[in-house]
Amino acid sequence: MIEYDKDAIVYPYITSYIRGEIPKRQGILGELEEYAEKNAIPIVQPETAKLLETLACIKRPHRVLEVGCAIGYSAILMAQYLSENGSITTLEWDADMVEIARHNIEKAGLSHCITVIQNDAKEVIKNLTGEYDIIFLDGPKAHYIYMLNDCIRLLKKGGMLISDNVLYKGMTADDGHVIRRKITIVKRLRRFISAQMQRTELETVILPLGDGVTVSVKK
Numbered sequence: 001m002i003e004y005d006k007d008a009i010v011y012p013y014i015t016s017y018i019r020g021e022i023p024k025r026q027g028i029l030g031e032l033e034e035y036a037e038k039n040a041i042p043i044v045q046p047e048t049a050k051l052l053e054t055l056a057c058i059k060r061p062h063r064v065l066e067v068g069c070a071i072g073y074s075a076i077l078m079a080q081y082l083s084e085n086g087s088i089t090t091l092e093w094d095a096d097m098v099e100i101a102r103h104n105i106e107k108a109g110l111s112h113c114i115t116v117i118q119n120d121a122k123e124v125i126k127n128l129t130g131e132y133d134i135i136f137l138d139g140p141k142a143h144y145i146y147m148l149n150d151c152i153r154l155l156k157k158g159g160m161l162i163s164d165n166v167l168y169k170g171m172t173a174d175d176g177h178v179i180r181r182k183i184t185i186v187k188r189l190r191r192f193i194s195a196q197m198q199r200t201e202l203e204t205v206i207l208p209l210g211d212g213v214t215v216s217v218k219k
Contacts, residue, residue: 009167009208013132015150019046020120028108034071044138048210050162052136055160055215056081061133065154066090067121067147068139071149072101072114078134079110088114088130091139092119122146137163142185145192152201155218161202166193 034054036043037174044052045125056064056078060111064082066075069092079088092098098118105114122143128150135151137144144163152163170177196204196216206218 003204009170009173009212010199012189021108022046024049025029027154028076028104031074032071032076032104036071036073037163041071043070044077044164045156045210049074049077051207051209051213052162053081054075055162056134059133059160062086063130063132064088064134064136065125065128065132066136066138067125068092068137069101070094070097072104072108072137074136075101076108076110076118078136079108079114080114080178086113089117090114090126091117093117093118093120125150125154130155131159133159135159135161137161138165141165141168142188145188145195146197148192149200152199152218157218159218160198160218161194161214163196163214163216165211166206166210166214169175169211172212190204 024030052074053148060081060083062083063086064090065080067073068088075088075090088196092101094119098116101116105111105116112171125147132154133156135155137147155161166189168186168189169184171186172193178186193206193214196202196214201219202216203219204214206212207215
């Protein structure tokens, strides 16, 4: 009998099956997966990466905003589905990550369409203008709630807001899973999810995939 992993939001054998069906990535994305694993750097989980990739493939975005660049993995993943002359702006606070991301983006030959900005995303986003086809939130989880209004403002009609790690190893859904030092993050994630579901400008679904993802479409 396979026991339930309290830190997983789906049964581990299901996650194992899903990941086993995902083709192994080659080239720069495969290299970045290996680098992230070796250096314990968090990037999107494989099944979440496939969701992000599929949504980008459907949308063929012209403008993308990402919060939380890390080593550049998700930005490089989405860039392959940009429409002609499309661009990605990605925000990252950690200077070391920014340096690594810019190197990886250059190595991938994508410096012309991916711009990495080093700064506090929740402050930068207040001053951004224009409309985005996709906004991907994968930065500090406790800050999501403070960026929601600006995300909605910046989303193009029909645009998608994709937010990762919203179930936070099950803690968001169940008090019995909450670790004391994570209480503030969990409370803010709960507020964020409730706010998304209640905003009339959005149509939102919560997906128990990876570490939990919400996908919202601006009506």
